[in-house]
Amino acid sequence: FGGFEETLAPEDEEEWRSTWDPIRGNILQRWTVGLLVWLLVPHALDLPVDVTAFPLHMVLRALGRSVVDYWSLDTEGSELRILQGTDFEGLEFGIISVEARNDSAKTAELADLLGSRGLQLVGMLGRDALFA
Incomplete structure (x- = not known):
């Protein structure tokens, strides 16, 4: 979360850290984790990614x-x-x-x-x- 944490006000940073839970966290936290996993894991592990395509x-x-x-x-x-x-x-x-x-x-x-x-x-x- 480089760049994001640096922009938080001190009072917001404590709330963010205390509520950070990638499974049960707020929607932004879950979405962020999901996006990162979706983007990074297949490429990091060199896994194939299925994409629906039409001629x-x-x-x-x-x-x-x-x-x-x-x-x-x-x-x-x-x-x-x-x-x-x-x-x-x-x-x-x-x-x-x-x-x-x-x-x-x-x-x-x-x-x-x-x-x-x-x-x-x-x-x-x-x-x-x-x-x-």
Whole structure:
């Protein structure tokens, strides 16, 4: 609680310390402990964290959209799998930038996959391959 305790008035600090109980404490105390545990424990122990996700094509269809002007895909290595799992049927993309990390083999794989879906590699922007 660095920074927090320093801001307490002396009379409030005693009350805070005397009522501090991470299980039965006030809502702020329980929320703070819960948030810290939720944020820190999985990462500190290198545990996997489950996240509910939906493919982009499902989200777009649910919203009644079929045109995406610009899609920036940077997921630290899973870009190709995401694109392989994307149903491009009935969707139109203006520009897709995909992190390729200046890896010519990955760029070639991306170009083959997106080329089969009507998009061509038009250039590189830093570590990203640009398709239109």
